[in-house]
Amino acid sequence: MSCSPDLPEGVPRPPHVYVPGKTDRHPEDWFDGIKASALTAKTPQALHQTAAFQTGLAYLEAGYFWECHEVLEAVWLQTVVPSAERDMVQALIQLANAQLKLLMERPRATLRLCETVGAHLERCPQSAVTLGLWPAAIRAQMEDVQKRADDEL
Numbered sequence: 001m002s003c004s005p006d007l008p009e010g011v012p013r014p015p016h017v018y019v020p021g022k023t024d025r026h027p028e029d030w031f032d033g034i035k036a037s038a039l040t041a042k043t044p045q046a047l048h049q050t051a052a053f054q055t056g057l058a059y060l061e062a063g064y065f066w067e068c069h070e071v072l073e074a075v076w077l078q079t080v081v082p083s084a085e086r087d088m089v090q091a092l093i094q095l096a097n098a099q100l101k102l103l104m105e106r107p108r109a110t111l112r113l114c115e116t117v118g119a120h121l122e123r124c125p126q127s128a129v130t131l132g133l134w135p136a137a138i139r140a141q142m143e144d145v146q147k148r149a150d151d152e153l
Contacts, residue, residue: 011058018066019103035074044085048131065100069093088130091120098145110149117142
């Protein structure tokens with residue numbers, strides 16, 4: 001499994017991209033230090049400043065989709081129910097899952113997950129950033145993933 005060599009300086013590089021059924025899973029505690037940073041946010045709105053959130057975004061961008069989910073789940077657990085922050089993190093997690101399903105050659109699952117991403121983004125304010133991200137920018141990424149899945153059908 002290939003991934004971009006470009007991770008920001010200071011972002012821990014996993015030994016490989018984990019794809020269920022294709023590559024070995026990472027050791028259980030490999031991400032613990034990163035995930036722990038989600039506990040440092042003073043408010044749910046400040047979660048985007050944590051190493052967990054920033055690392056999750058970097059992993060998403062670099063093609064470490066399972067790893068992104070693993071790290072962002074710790075951020076999600078610190079969000080308020082219900083909240084735009086919770087929906088944004090869930091949209092990012094499901095976007096990573098959708099791309100992971102593409103690597104697993106499961107385009108129909110990818111399309112179902114993209115619908116979930118869209119639903120989470122709909123609950124975010126469209127005219128403001130949530131956790132430093134514009135919903136429209138994440139939607140554009142989702143639409144790109146949808147197109148790639150459609151092309152595989």
